[in-house]
Amino acid sequence: MKIKSVYIFLVAITVVGLVLLKCHKDIYAKVQNLRGNKTVAERIEQFGSIVHERITPDFERIGVDYPPQNIVLVGIKQDKKLEVWVSQPPVFLKSYSILGASGKLGHKLKEGDKQVPEGFYKVESLNPNSMFHLALRLNYPNSFDIEKAQIEYRNNLGSDIMIHGSNCSIGCLAMGNEAIEELFVMSAETGIDNISVILTPIDFRKQELPDDFIYAPIWVSNLYISIKTELLQLQH
Numbered sequence: 001m002k003i004k005s006v007y008i009f010l011v012a013i014t015v016v017g018l019v020l021l022k023c024h025k026d027i028y029a030k031v032q033n034l035r036g037n038k039t040v041a042e043r044i045e046q047f048g049s050i051v052h053e054r055i056t057p058d059f060e061r062i063g064v065d066y067p068p069q070n071i072v073l074v075g076i077k078q079d080k081k082l083e084v085w086v087s088q089p090p091v092f093l094k095s096y097s098i099l100g101a102s103g104k105l106g107h108k109l110k111e112g113d114k115q116v117p118e119g120f121y122k123v124e125s126l127n128p129n130s131m132f133h134l135a136l137r138l139n140y141p142n143s144f145d146i147e148k149a150q151i152e153y154r155n156n157l158g159s160d161i162m163i164h165g166s167n168c169s170i171g172c173l174a175m176g177n178e179a180i181e182e183l184f185v186m187s188a189e190t191g192i193d194n195i196s197v198i199l200t201p202i203d204f205r206k207q208e209l210p211d212d213f214i215y216a217p218i219w220v221s222n223l224y225i226s227i228k229t230e231l232l233q234l235q236h
Contacts, residue, residue, distance in 0.1 A: 051185040099167040100174030105201040111158035133165030204228035
């Protein structure tokens, strides 16, 4: 009888969890609707002038025309910093503080692990109606992530990884509203096809991972070698 009661309790908790998850998704959708249906062009019209005023001195300082031909964004998880590199060869423009991110050092492997991905990504789209002000949507999981997951029989890798406004996030990078306005406008006017994103656990140009860091899965060590190689091309 006691075992049956425990079973009923566990089933009830599971049902409540599923209901709350559905409610969360419904609330998210409703909030998105309340945000309106602004286009990227309308957001550029709204924020473009003030953003240009803020970033023009940065571009003048480094001698690069705006908009740049391309952008490389480097998110350093340990330092909670997002670097912006522009032009070709890349020139350092500025860095932003990451105000909110979850998880620890290490790659994202599944939905719900609260990890920020690590590796090489593209900006898949711009969200002018994000519930976190504005957002850049990354193409996680990319082909590399999917390939490794298939080899290891992993499913449900997660999705909806963003660089967005506000100051809190789970699995994404929250940059604050002023910073995301600048990133959003620069991305739109440069063109998302011309933007690359590197997400790294640490700044491999300055340090190595702790000796007790566990490379799990084992292929992560090779990924970090590739990340380090790319970062070494970006020197202040």
